[in-house]
Amino acid sequence: MSAQPETPPRRPIRELPDELVSQIAAGEVIERPASVVRELVDNALDAGARQVTVRLLAGGTRLVSVEDDGAGIAPGELAIALKRHATSKIASLSDLEAVGTMGFRGEALAAIASVSELSLLSRVEGEATAFLLEARTGELRPAARAVGTTVEVKELFFSTPARRKFLKTDATELAHCIEAVRRHALAWPQAGFAIWHEGKLVEQWRPTPARATRIADVLGKDFIDQSVAVDAQAGPLRVTGHAGLPDAARSRADQQFAYVNGRYVRDKVIGHAVRSAYEDVLHGQRQPVYVLAIDIDPAQVDVNVHPTKVEVRFRDGRAVHQAVRHAVENALATPRAGQGTGQGPFAAAADPWAQDTRPGPGGFAPPQVPDAAAPPRWSQPSIHFAAREDLPGQPVSDLGLLWQPGVAPAAPGAPRPGLSAPLPDGDWPLGRALAQLQGVYILAENAQGLVVVDMHAAHERIVYEKLKAQAGDDATQAIASQPLLIPATFAATPQEIATAESSAQALQLLGLDIAPLSARTLAVRAVPTTLAQGDAVELARSVLAELAQHDASTVIQRARNELLATMACHGAVRANRRLTLDEMNALLRQMEQTERSDQCNHGRPTWRQLSLRELDALFLRGR
Numbered sequence: 001m002s003a004q005p006e007t008p009p010r011r012p013i014r015e016l017p018d019e020l021v022s023q024i025a026a027g028e029v030i031e032r033p034a035s036v037v038r039e040l041v042d043n044a045l046d047a048g049a050r051q052v053t054v055r056l057l058a059g060g061t062r063l064v065s066v067e068d069d070g071a072g073i074a075p076g077e078l079a080i081a082l083k084r085h086a087t088s089k090i091a092s093l094s095d096l097e098a099v100g101t102m103g104f105r106g107e108a109l110a111a112i113a114s115v116s117e118l119s120l121l122s123r124v125e126g127e128a129t130a131f132l133l134e135a136r137t138g139e140l141r142p143a144a145r146a147v148g149t150t151v152e153v154k155e156l157f158f159s160t161p162a163r164r165k166f167l168k169t170d171a172t173e174l175a176h177c178i179e180a181v182r183r184h185a186l187a188w189p190q191a192g193f194a195i196w197h198e199g200k201l202v203e204q205w206r207p208t209p210a211r212a213t214r215i216a217d218v219l220g221k222d223f224i225d226q227s228v229a230v231d232a233q234a235g236p237l238r239v240t241g242h243a244g245l246p247d248a249a250r251s252r253a254d255q256q257f258a259y260v261n262g263r264y265v266r267d268k269v270i271g272h273a274v275r276s277a278y279e280d281v282l283h284g285q286r287q288p289v290y291v292l293a294i295d296i297d298p299a300q301v302d303v304n305v306h307p308t309k310v311e312v313r314f315r316d317g318r319a320v321h322q323a324v325r326h327a328v329e330n331a332l333a334t335p336r337a338g339q340g341t342g343q344g345p346f347a348a349a350a351d352p353w354a355q356d357t358r359p360g361p362g363g364f365a366p367p368q369v370p371d372a373a374a375p376p377r378w379s380q381p382s383i384h385f386a387a388r389e390d391l392p393g394q395p396v397s398d399l400g401l402l403w404q405p406g407v408a409p410a411a412p413g414a415p416r417p418g419l420s421a422p423l424p425d426g427d428w429p430l431g432r433a434l435a436q437l438q439g440v441y442i443l444a445e446n447a448q449g450l451v452v453v454d455m456h457a458a459h460e461r462i463v464y465e466k467l468k469a470q471a472g473d474d475a476t477q478a479i480a481s482q483p484l485l486i487p488a489t490f491a492a493t494p495q496e497i498a499t500a501e502s503s504a505q506a507l508q509l510l511g512l513d514i515a516p517l518s519a520r521t522l523a524v525r526a527v528p529t530t531l532a533q534g535d536a537v538e539l540a541r542s543v544l545a546e547l548a549q550h551d552a553s554t555v556i557q558r559a560r561n562e563l564l565a566t567m568a569c570h571g572a573v574r575a576n577r578r579l580t581l582d583e584m585n586a587l588l589r590q591m592e593q594t595e596r597s598d599q600c601n602h603g604r605p606t607w608r609q610l611s612l613r614e615l616d617a618l619f620l621r622g623r
């Protein structure tokens, strides 16, 4: 039985009444009280406000009021401001193409007024009084107010109960409202912001010329302490802000703020660019934190692609992607070790010696810069590392790669690591090695106190960066390879043999020569020079396993770094290998000169600082 589709009755075409059009528009733009906050604060900032005060009742559902000290609206224009598509911000298509204000669509006030009780109170310079306009009644009357504007929005969605039902608890709506102001506040440090809820001040950010100060005020001082400044120019494009250290990453993406010409955006191009900048230092599901402002010629970006303008379209998305990625990558690449700053929970908030005025008796004196003529202190370590003969591990010469001449980019004027020149204090952010602990950690002494280094993690990063540098940027350059005197053979699975054959070229680019010797045997004939000391068979097996998961033709482009990381892991010094002090010092020096050396290839920290102050605290010393 098939029912005939029923032809709907023909209805006449009619123009929708203005009010309904606005309500439909409101459906797109005004989702909840926070959307009202966003639109009204946009307007305040567009009007040049230097102080913006937001007052809320019941999470904004009963009242959102935004008060500013901007230019105001002339009495004769108050009614026009509430009309659909009425705006003072653009007048022509060419204006639209180069729009520099937050607003330009002229629909926010009309949309909000269609789903609430809205009033506009405003005064412009030169008028003796302010004027108040009630949207519902159209009544206009004089009122008292300084120059500026107050927009009051009461009983949001009172006439559209279906929408009202979608609102969450007052506490949740309040949180969204605060978030909306935060987004503005981070981009507009010169303006002051205050948020009141139910008569109580819940947030206040004072005007400041420095964005870093504002970021610290809004997101906490930790955010600044645990981030690096980003400032890069790429042609007409500028990227500034702060990118969180890998250590500061979070499980949720709740501290990622991106701005295009001062407008908060959630943009895929920017998001992806930042993500890829962290690729190398942040693994797994961790979410980086950042506040990044992209300033670009307004003509290069279309902001009119989304009703709430939270999405934008770049004329040259590739250029933006590259600029953002490089800006963040470069900022993150500089090892903090090389800057002499500590990191993580043990890091002192400030260099303890910089302002330490601990008085004489009982306190430590700051370490003296050793006299150049004096014997190098580190050649006579006061602590002897446990020379446990029963420790497994290869002879120390396996670490020869640590000081292959010319491999490490030596800092100008820096003494060669591993030589018995005195180490002046302060020149070595990671200090001088004292001992090895349990075959896992290197203990070192610097001006701040004790440095603890995860030997394997640190070395892994150094080897990885070295391999990447050898492989170059274009992914067609082969890594320097060294033939083995005696090829290493191993019994291989059919899968391994198939991969070795089909990926011969990829292997060659990776500095490996692996060829079948028989139907069941593979021979490793050459390995990367940098990894020459490692276990060739283990290396070959893990690389083959990884290659098998990829399509050989794309592997070099997309998975190269992963492969190099795997290789680095095999090449890096193993736990339980005994190092001499020279070797430890060499490792520390290499860390200082290696990009991204604060994290291992898996995003974990490679070193920690335990300051003297923290040691003192542990022993209840002083204070």
Ligand SMILES: Nc1ncnc2c1ncn2[C@@H]1O[C@H](COP(=O)(O)OP(=O)(O)O)[C@@H](O)[C@H]1O
Residues within 6 Å of the ligand: 039, 043, 044, 047, 068, 070, 071, 072, 073, 081, 082, 086, 087, 088, 089, 102, 103, 104, 105, 106, 107, 108, 109, 110, 148, 149
């Ligand atoms: N706080 C304010 N201060 C000064 N003028 C305002 C303010 N809010 C709104 N206006 C005026 O009302 C107009 C309409 O606002 P709106 O509907 O948000 O559209 P848009 O911001 O897209 O222009 C604005 O163009 C502006 O001229």
Ligand SMILES: [Mg+2]
Residues within 6 Å of the ligand: 039, 042, 043, 102, 103, 104, 106, 108, 109
């Ligand atoms: Mg607006």
